[in-house]
Amino acid sequence: MIVMKHVALIAAGCLLFVGACSSGEKNAAASDSSYQAISALGDTLYAPPLTPEDERRFESELEKARADYENTPEDADALLRYGRYESSLGNYTKAVSLFSEGIENHPKDARFYRYRGHRYITLRKFDDAIDDLKRSSELIYGSEDQPEPPLAATAEGNEETRRTLHTSIWYHLGLAYYLKGSYDQAQNALEECLRLSTNDDTFVAASYWLYMALRRGGKDDLAGDVLDPVAEEMDILENIQYHKLLLVFKGVFKPDMLLEELQNSDALEYATLGYGLGNWHYINGREERARELFQKVYSGEHWPAFGYIAAEEDLSRLFSQSS
Template identity: 45%
Template sequence: MLIVFTATLISCEDSTRLPALPPGAEAISLLGDTLRTPSLSPDLFDEYNRNLLEAVMEYRVDPEEMDALIWLGRRTAYMGLYRDAVRIYTEGIFKKPEDPRLYRHRGHRYLTLRKFDLAIDDFKMAEILMRGSEDQTEPDGLPNAAGVPQSTLKSNVWYHMGLAHYLKGDFENAVESYRKALELDLTNDMRIAVLYWYYSSLKRLGMDADAGRLIAEVSEEIELFENQTYLNLLLVFKGVFDSDYLMEVEEDAVQNATLGYGLGNWHLMNGREERAFKIWEEIVKEGFWPAFGYIAAEAEIARIRG
């Protein structure tokens, strides 16, 4: 009931540029498959649904308040309703087109829906609107165990813009985006995430020496709140960890799209293309389709199939 009601809150014309899809479908994958609203465990569903109800109430108090609208969009997305989240952010853009946060969040959900060019357009607009302004810490909708936010508006814009380029196979522009991200004052967690995709982009361009220098200072001693898998993968790339060790220590390794894509990436970097694609095919077969690692695996398979 609440999910249906949430969608009715969006009063603006649907200018999201998303194609019409059958009921329950959120997107079409890069391989042509219909992607439906992901299922949640009963406990998670109840938690996310309560949070969404609170966001709905806050929005109804003042529909012109962008903080409330952004949280409504985020809580809607956590329920797996990514198209509705895009509509919410689009409404916000109609109301306050100068707010870069709206483009940042809508771009993120365009990424989820495999609309990479639309995502890049939004991130570019966010970057323009952020120029000359101070960065701001971004509150976490799904906080880490310590409850300490790890990213900012500007770092998220550059990080996700780089990812959009990477997923398109445009590694040159991905490198430029990640270079911009590293110019910011990043937390350890955000820096490690940026370094992972930056390194991967450089390797795809054959810039092995630059890639090696980029992660020269990465070590096991770096303290993190939430991006341990990215750090572990970088240590595999450096030869510090063995890939089999990661499969042993990571919980639910088969389902972990981040780990799976990264290990496939490592095999590809070392000339084991068949092994890489086997891993990526397993991710696409069994994984959680909104995850960035899943989308990256999907993009790799789509490119090889032409």
């Protein structure tokens, strides 16, 4: 399943603006149970494609998770795994319904609000995401942080092994505010994530979005302070692209080095690097180059990626009236 794009040429010599679908098309999409979301530019979004190997692996793990849940429906961990595996297959609306069930059955378990908030971001429901993530931050107040266990299907890639519940909540809350253009609130949440970070992976992820929120909010001096602790040699397992982009912002790497890497990157890496480089051009006054890179990101397939969502929102908010 893929992203269905409706393309309209705004004017000769102008931006090829993706996503100008009519309200009738949106209503038709809403009646299609297989679609996941509507983008800020009006495109119907379907579960992104997986490699055959990943699809088989995730489906196998999903069946196990579903069976565990059906055998022990009162087990919060089983329900959480079930929802997370639905997310792995791109079934985000189904995952949200499972996390909602978890909230109903385990209203004091902050994890269900955390994961539902994350998936509300994926589904472009930023206000709902903020409500959930704020609620989860209240539920964890005064409690000890805990690691977020990796899913079995992704453990060999070290994914999520460094994430914790508290840092994930504040990170995603900051991201949701950033995507709404609420940069002061994003700053507050991401600073809290930084304060709680205990490893370089969470540190660079929070620093990346915090730097951009500060620059977008006109707080350039504070943004410069964010870059001071960033070094070339850091212990990074998963947030390699964020680290490289921070080094570009700091002036250690030249952006052309990442542009070359961009050509050989996968869809997720392309969304991350493409948006980061585009935003670097934007905050330095090169709006046409920024728009070009945002458009290339939006033309990709990995629409759940945070870089993709940010590029989409910027194309809608910053450039939709351009001519």
